[in-house]
Amino acid sequence: MDETVAEYIRRTVLKIPRDEIKTMLQKWGFLSEAQLQTLNFHQLKDNVSQEVVQLCEENSADIKQAAVLDIIYNHIYQNKRMWSVYQMKKSGEELEYFDITDFKKKFKERLRSALKNVTITFKEYEDNAIWIRVAWGTPHKKPNQYKPSYVVYHSQTPYVFISASVLKSTLPLLCQALIVASNYHDIREMELRSHSLNSLKDIVFKRYSQNFQTYNPKPLQGGNVEPQSADLRIVQENRSEKERIHRLNREVFGDGPQPKLEFAQYRLETMFKSDPKIDVLDKKEPFRCLVKFSSPHLLESLKSLVPAGMADAPLSPLLTCIPQKARNYFKIKDKKGFFPEGFVSP
Amino acid sequence: ENVDLQKTAFLLRKAWTLYSVTPLYRFRRARLRDYARLLSAFIAAEKQKGLAVEVGVELDIKVAMSSLPDLRGTEQDQAAILVQLSSRSRASSRNSEDKLLWSGWFCSVYGDDFSENVPESFTCLPLFLTHGAESYTAMVGSWFQKTFDCSFRRLAISPLNLSWMVAMWAGCKLDRAASAVELIFSVPHLPQSLDISYAIHPEDAKALWDTVQKTPGEITQEEVDVFMDCLYSHFYRHFKIHLSAAKLVKVSTVVASAHCDGIIKILHSQYLSGVLMLLTELAISQIQ
Numbered sequence: 001m002d003e004t005v006a007e008y009i010r011r012t013v014l015k016i017p018r019d020e021i022k023t024m025l026q027k028w029g030f031l032s033e034a035q036l037q038t039l040n041f042h043q044l045k046d047n048v049s050q051e052v053v054q055l056c057e058e059n060s061a062d063i064k065q066a067a068v069l070d071i072i073y074n075h076i077y078q079n080k081r082m083w084s085v086y087q088m089k090k091s092g093e094e095l096e097y098f099d100i101t102d103f104k105k106k107f108k109e110r111l112r113s114a115l116k117n118v119t120i121t122f123k124e125y126e127d128n129a130i131w132i133r134v135a136w137g138t139p140h141k142k143p144n145q146y147k148p149s150y151v152v153y154h155s156q157t158p159y160v161f162i163s164a165s166v167l168k169s170t171l172p173l174l175c176q177a178l179i180v181a182s183n184y185h186d187i188r189e190m191e192l193r194s195h196s197l198n199s200l201k202d203i204v205f206k207r208y209s210q211n212f213q214t215y216n217p218k219p220l221q222g223g224n225v226e227p228q229s230a231d232l233r234i235v236q237e238n239r240s241e242k243e244r245i246h247r248l249n250r251e252v253f254g255d256g257p258q259p260k261l262e263f264a265q266y267r268l269e270t271m272f273k274s275d276p277k278i279d280v281l282d283k284k285e286p287f288r289c290l291v292k293f294s295s296p297h298l299l300e301s302l303k304s305l306v307p308a309g310m311a312d313a314p315l316s317p318l319l320t321c322i323p324q325k326a327r328n329y330f331k332i333k334d335k336k337g338f339f340p341e342g343f344v345s346p
Numbered sequence: 347e348n349v350d351l352q353k354t355a356f357l358l359r360k361a362w363t364l365y366s367v368t369p370l371y372r373f374r375r376a377r378l379r380d381y382a383r384l385l386s387a388f389i390a391a392e393k394q395k396g397l398a399v400e401v402g403v404e405l406d407i408k409v410a411m412s413s414l415p416d417l418r419g420t421e422q423d424q425a426a427i428l429v430q431l432s433s434r435s436r437a438s439s440r441n442s443e444d445k446l447l448w449s450g451w452f453c454s455v456y457g458d459d460f461s462e463n464v465p466e467s468f469t470c471l472p473l474f475l476t477h478g479a480e481s482y483t484a485m486v487g488s489w490f491q492k493t494f495d496c497s498f499r500r501l502a503i504s505p506l507n508l509s510w511m512v513a514m515w516a517g518c519k520l521d522r523a524a525s526a527v528e529l530i531f532s533v534p535h536l537p538q539s540l541d542i543s544y545a546i547h548p549e550d551a552k553a554l555w556d557t558v559q560k561t562p563g564e565i566t567q568e569e570v571d572v573f574m575d576c577l578y579s580h581f582y583r584h585f586k587i588h589l590s591a592a593k594l595v596k597v598s599t600v601v602a603s604a605h606c607d608g609i610i611k612i613l614h615s616q617y618l619s620g621v622l623m624l625l626t627e628l629a630i631s632q633i634q
Contacts, residue, residue: 272554272580287554287580288547290526293540301538310533311587318584332584 001057008145009056009066012073013049021048024076028069031055063145067121071133074150074163075125078197081150081163085192085200085326086175088158088184096183098155100130107132107181114173119143128154136170149174152197158184159204161197191329199259203326208259245306248313252320258299264328266291266318271334286333299323353416354615356449362475363483364501364608366629367452369461369468370494378411378427381493385409385429388489408432408444419456419623424471426453431482448478450486455622460630472629473622474498475610501608501629505594511604511624512597513570516548517555518617524548524600529577531592542592544581548600 016024022041025031035055041048056065074081104122111118117137124130132151137143149165151174160178164171175187194200202208272287295301302319305311314320322328386409393407410430417426428451432444452471454461461470476483487498503511516527526545533540558573559565578589596605602612602621612621 266584268584270584272550272576273583285550287550289550289580290543290545291581291585292543292545294543295538295540297538298540301533301536301540304536304538305533305540305587308533308536309588310536310591311585314586316584316586 001061002063004142004145005061005063005066006053006057008063009061009069010049010053011146012066012070013052014045016073018045018048020076021052024069024072025052027072028065030059030061030065030069035059063119064121067119067133067135067145067148068123070145070148071121071123071131071150074133075123075131079195081197082193082195083152083161083163083197083200085190085204086160086162086178086187087190087204088160088179088182089186089188090158090183091185098182100124100155103130103155103181107177110177110180111173114176115139117141117143119145119148128156130155134165134170134174136165136167151178153178153182154201154205155182157205160187161200191327193328194261196260196262199261202259203323208254208256208323242307245313249303249306249315252315253299253303258297258303259323261298261322261328262296263292263294264298264319264322265293265330267329267331269331269333293319298328353414354618357451357475357618358612358615360477361609361611362477364503364610364625364629365474365476365487365498366472366501366632367474367490367498368496368633369464369470369472370490370496372467373469373494375413375425375427375469378413382409382411382429384493385411385486385489389431389485392485406434407447408434414451414453417451417453417455417622419454419619419626420458422458422461423454423456424461424469426451427471429486431478431486448476448482448486450474450476450478450483453622453626455619455626457626457630460634469494472633473501473626474629499632501625501632503604503606503608503628505606507624507628508594508597508604508606509574510565510570511602512599513555513558513573514565514620514624515597515599515601515617516546516551516573517559518599518601519552520600520614520616522600524552525598527551528596528598529594530596530598531589532595533592541595542587542589544577544589546577 013021018041022036022039025036025039026033031052035058038055039048039051108120111120111134115137116139119133119135119137121133122130123133130153132153133148134151135143135145135148144167147165147167149170150163152161153159162171162174164174179185179187190204192200192203266289268289268291269286271285293302299322302315306313306315318330318332386407389407389409408431410428410432412428412430414426414428418424428449430446431448432446434444451474453473453475454471455473457470457472460472464470476486490496491498512527512529525548527548528543528545531542531544533542554576555573558569558576560569574590581587581589594606597603601614601617602610604610610621610625612618
C-alpha cells in the first residue's frame with residue numbers, strides 16, 4: 001500500500017471521535033466485520049488508527065477507498081465546513097431523465113480533460129443527494145488529498161452545495177464540470193452561505209415552515225403575560241400589545257423552527273438621512289456601511305428581538321426576507337424616486 | 347508630539363490590558379535597577395513556592411525596568427516606567443536571544459490635575475498597561491503592591507467612553523488609507539445571542555463627524571451624542587432595531603481599537619498622545 005495513502009487513512013481515522021470510529025468503519029465497509037472485531041477501540045487513538053492502517057494494508061487499500069472514508073466522515077460532520085449555494089440554469093424547459101452513470105462519466109471526463117491529476121469520488125445517499133469529492137493536483141504533482149472540494153447535488157433540483165477547496169483556482173473548473181455533467185448551461189453563486197448544510201437545503205428547497213396568515217383569536221397564554229393587577233386598563237393594553245407582537249412574529253416567521261444560519265451581511269449604499277432637526281451631514285453620496293449580524297442561530301435570534309423590546313414590530317423586511325430570498329448577503333441601495341423607506345437589493 | 351517614534355514602537359499594534367493604579371509610595375526612579383533585581387528575586391521565590399508559570403521548562407526570568415522620558419504629556423507628568431520580563435532557557439546556548447515574555451508600563455499623560463493634589467512622597471502613574479500572560483501580571487502587580495503600597499484595578503471601558511473614543515478617532519485625519527470605523531454591539535439576554543458589527547466607511551464617518559463637531563480641538567458630550575444618534579437612526583431606518591439598547595462592546599478605527607473589558611490596541615503613533623490622555627483620564631476617575 002502506498003505510504004501516502006496509509007498516512008491519509010491514519011489522519012482521517014484520528015479525526016474521528018473514539019466512540020464513532022467503529023460505526024464509521026462499518027459504514028465504509030472496506031474492512032470485514034471479522035477484521036473490525038480484532039480492533040481494540042479502548043487504547044490511545046494513535047494506536048487505534050495505526051491498527052486500522054495495518055488492516056487496510058492487508059486489504060491493499062488505495063486512494064479511491066481512502067477517499068470514500070473521507071466522504072463518509074465529511075457527510076457526518078458536514079457542519080464543520082462552510083457551504084455555499086449555487087444555482088444552475090437550463091436553456092430550455094426540457095424535462096430530462098437524470099442518468100447517474102451518465103452524470104458521473106461526463107463529470108470525470110470534463111475534469112480529466114482539463115487536469116490530468118485529480119481524484120474523483122462519488123457517493124450517493126438516500127435523500128437523493130450525490131456527494132462528490134475532488135482532490136486537485138497539477139500536471140506535475142499528484143492530487144493534494146488534504147485540500148479537496150466537496151459538492152452535494154440533488155439531481156431533482158438545480159441547486160448545488162459546494163464546500164470549496166482552499167485552492168481557489170479550482171472552483172471555475174469544478175463549476176464547469178458540474179454544468180456539463182448535468183446538462184445545464186450556466187451556474188451562478190447565490191448569496192447564501194452557512195455551516196449548516198441542512199438549513200441551506202431547507203431554505204432553497206423551501207422545507208421550512210413559511211409565513212402565512214393565521215387567524216388567532218385566542219389570547220396569549222403562558223408566562224409572558226403580566227399577572228392581573230388592580231388597574232385593569234394597564235394589563236389589557238400590555239396584553240394586546242404583546243399579542244400583536246406575537247401575531248406579527250408568527251406571520252413573518254411562521255410556526256415551525258427556523259433554518260439555522262450563523263450570519264447575515266448587508267452592504268448599505270443608501271443616503272444618510274437624519275432627523276431634520278439636527279443639522280448634520282447632507283451629502284449627495286451614499287453613506288457606506290457594512291453591517292453584519294452573527295449568532296449561533298441567527299433567525300431565532302432575530303425572531304426574539306421584537307418581544308425583547310430591542311426592535312419594533314413588524315421587523316424590517318431586510319431581515320425577514322432572508323429565507324424567502326434564499327440569501328444572507330445583501331447589497332442595499334435606495335429605491336429611485338421613492339422616499340427611502342423602500343430599499344432594493346440587487 | 348514630542349514622542350520618539352522608535353522608543354514607542356513597542357507599544358503599537360499590541361493588545362494592552364488596562365488597569366488603574368493608585369499612587370506609588372516612596373518610589374525612587376534612581377533605584378530602577380535595584381527594583382528590577384528585587385522583582386526578579388520575588389518572581390523566582392514565587393516559582394519555587396510552586397506558583398510556576400511554565401510547566402516543565404526551566405526558565406530564568408530576567409527583569410528589566412526602564413524609564414521612558416518621552417512618554418508623558420507635560421513636564422508635570424511623571425515619565426513612564428517600562429517593566430519587561432524575559433526568559434533565557436537554561437537549556438539553550440549562551441548566544442541565544444532572550445525571549446520577551448511579558449511587558450507592562452506605567453504612565454501618566456496630562457494627569458496633572460490628579461498629581462497636583464497628591465503629597466510629595468507619592469508618584470502618580472495612574473495608567474498601567476500589560477501584555478503577556480495573566481500569571482506574570484499577577485506577580486508583578488503583587489510585588490508593586492507590597493513594595494509601594496498601591497493597588498491595581500482592571501479598567502473597564504463603559505459604552506459611554508467607547509462612544510467618545512469612536513467619535514474622536516473617527517474624526518482623525520490621517521495621511522494613509524484608513525480602515526473602517528467599526529462598532530461592535532452585543533445583544534444580551536436573548537435566547538440565542540446576537541452580535542452586530544456596524545462598520546462605516548472611514549471617509550463617510552469622518553464627514554459625518556466634521557459636520558457635528560463645532561469647535562476644532564474641542565469635543566463636547568453633546569456632539570458625541572449627536573454623532574452616535576445619527577449612527578443609531580441610520581441603522582434603525584434600515585433594520586428597525588434600537589441599537590442604542592444594545593451593549594456597545596468594542597470600537598475600532600484606524601487610530602486605535604478599544605474593548606469594554608479594558609483592552610486597547612493603538613495602531614498609529616500619530617495620535618498616541620491623545621489616546622493615552624483619554625485613558626489616563628479614565629484611570630484617574632476610577633481611582634477617585
